[in-house]
Every structure is written in C-alpha cells, then in structure tokens.
Amino acid sequence: MKIAIIGAGISGLVNAYRFSTKHQVTVYEQTKQIGGLCSGFESDGKYIDKYNHFFSKFDKELIELLAELGISKKVSWKKSGQCLFINDQLQDLSNPFNLFSIKNLGLLDKIKTGKFLVENLFSRMNMELNDKNAEEWIIDQCGIAAFNLLFKPLLNFKTQQTEDISAMYLKARLKERKNNIIGILDGGMHTLLIALRDRLHKNKTHIWLNSKVKKIMRDDKNKWQVVLDTGSEEYDLVIACISLADASALFGGNPGFPVPEYLSVGSWVLDLNKPLNQKCWICLVDDQQGKRHVVVNTQPLDKDNRAYFTFYLRNQSLNQQIEQEMFNACCDALKKINPEFNQQWITQKTFHSDVNVEPVFTQRFVAKLYGAVESFNGLYLPDLVYMPQLLKTINTSIVKSLIIKQRIRKEFKI
C-alpha cells in the first residue's frame, strides 16, 4: 500500500517505522528537520534538546522500542526530585510523607491529601473521572487549602485556569512520575530520532523536509490526494501525525472532528558555569505577575550545568516582549532556587517556542475525545485516539501508533 505520513515528530516517525518494512511510505515534514517537539540544536558540535525530555519505567512501549532499535544501552535511570515553591520556600514533594513538613496546611488536610495521593498514584484510571471536574474532585477529597496550595499550581501551570479541567487529566498528571526514577537518553532525544531515521532510510522510506502539506482530499478513485505547494500525490492511506488544530487546517477549518484549544510553549535553555543546586531538578515557581513556570535543572542528571525554564500559554502567541519577560522571570526563579545565582553564571542562552503543543484537556473536550472516531475512510488521526492516560508524551505517541496499526490491519486486512 502507498501510505503518506504527515509530520516527522516522534509520532510520524514511529508510525512510518511500523509500516515501512512492508509498504511504500512517504513522510512529509514542514520544517527543515525531523523530531518536532523532540528536536534540538547543535552547540559546539554537541546536540542539545530544545525541550528537556525524560521518561519513566512505566513507559513500557517506549522502553520496548528503544530495545528494538538497539539503543537500550543509551538509557540511564536517575533518581529525581520534584519541588514546588510554597510561600517562597522550596518544598520537596517527591514523596507523600514530605507533606508533613509543609507549614501552611492543617494536620487533617495533610492526612487527607497523603491518603488521596497514595490511593491515586497507584490505582488504575477510573472512567468516571471523565465526568468529574478536577477542582471539585480535589476540594472534595483533600480540602480547599490543599487544593490552593498544592494542586492549583500544578493545574495552573499548564492550563492557566482550573475551572473546566477534567479530573481524568489531573490523575494522569499525578501518576506521570510516581516513583521519581526517570530515564534519560545519552545524547538526548536526538539518539532516538537518528535511530528511527536510519531504520526508515534502510527501509527506503523517503522523508521530505521543508514540505508542508496544505490540503488533503478524497479523489474520484477513492484515494487521498496529499497537496503541497509543489504539487500533489495520491495515497491509499494517510496518517496525519499532527495536532488536531493543524489537521483542521488541512480541511479548510471544517474538519468534522473535535478541535480543542491548544497550549503554546516557550522555553529558555541556559548553560551555567556553576551548578545551580544538586537536589532540585524540577520545580514550579511563580513570577511577579503570578504566572507559573517550570524549571528543570539537569545538572544532577548530566555533566552539564544546564537549566530549562519553560512556560505554557493558553490562547496567546509568543512575541519578543514575552520572551524578554520570560528571561527576567527565569533569572528571578534561578535566584529563588540558589540565592547566589547572578546573570554572569550564564554562558549561553537560547530561546525556543512552538504553537499547538498540547490540547487543553477541558471536561468538554475529554468527553468529545472519548466518543471520537479517529479514522475516516483511510485517513487516521493519532491525536484523536482516546487513552485514559491523557497526557501527550512520547510513550502515548508510541502506544497510539500501535493502536493505529491494529485499526489499519483490521480495516484493510493488511
């Protein structure tokens, strides 16, 4: 079969890989490089991820893929920490027992929250949470003080507001790194991208870079026409490994599937000439406008003193002013983490941003996603596949590629 893959992010590359041995696969990527959000940049001959990526021991399908590609030895497992600034104090929340050291939370609330965390970190996803609102769920289980102090920052950080967010999404976020052991790849995500690219080349799959797909349409032979500025090509199947917002544009904005609101992301990568802190590798901080940012300190994980400072925006595009404000907020945050920090510590800084990065998992969108059809006469949209683990991670992309492969096998008997 002749298969077109739109997008050479991790999802596009893995979907292409699944079909490349037996079918004629072509990948179209609008930018000049593969990898999408997992891509990076070169500095002094070394490759650096533009966003910091890690995974967990629960990311079974990713671990299997790394083995299949022969790069398991490139993985190191490290103990990590999670911190939150509470009343300007760095609070280590790596395990539920640390709740007892939080000053502004009553004993009963600490016990309720500890019980809630233990129950929810290790229990299965419960479909009833689809109909629940995250804020109401937490207030009911842990009390309003715990919600405001601990959970609201976690929700606010990505979604910018908490009122309409699904309880299912919050549970997925809590479960994300329940054992604080994280996997990192030597050479970053580039190592995985290169291994996938080499397999695709070996299987004679062509990856067209700088090739934005403008439109897709069904032709009178019941095939799909993939339209680019340079012309169009006919395919039996199309797998569009792009956000639902980008996919919607391929149908002139009238797609026939749910399109949620998306978050954009901005991130500073800072190389420092001194270690920031040995303990904290990820934490949430507020800037002076009360916006939340995540700081990932990779120093305890890597030889380099590198800090990633990331923030998400809802309904807003990035501009130079925001970029500068973010840099100032970044310096304030680093000073909070290590009071000795000053800008002379920074030896190199780069800024990266992307739009349509992750859907906002409102209750309304989750309900629509749960009932959505993800294939339309040979057009497949991995981002429409519903999984209780709602987060958009590398592992979810891999799981979705397996689900798509099964669907295609069933529908086309291949």
Ligand SMILES: Cc1cc2nc3c(=O)[nH]c(=O)nc-3n(C[C@H](O)[C@H](O)[C@H](O)COP(=O)(O)OP(=O)(O)OC[C@H]3O[C@@H](n4cnc5c(N)ncnc54)[C@H](O)[C@@H]3O)c2cc1C
């Ligand atoms: C700051 C940050 C930190 C993260 N950290 C982690 C982490 O630690 N662990 C983890 O598992 N996940 C993490 N993620 C999530 C992870 O990066 C994503 O889930 C994953 O990379 C998504 O892959 P994708 O292929 O679905 O999408 P993308 O990477 O967005 O790829 C889509 C590709 O399609 C291309 N495209 C779009 N439209 C068109 C078109 N019309 N024609 C041709 N090409 C098109 C785009 O250019 C892009 O290359 C993080 C994400 C961010 C932003």
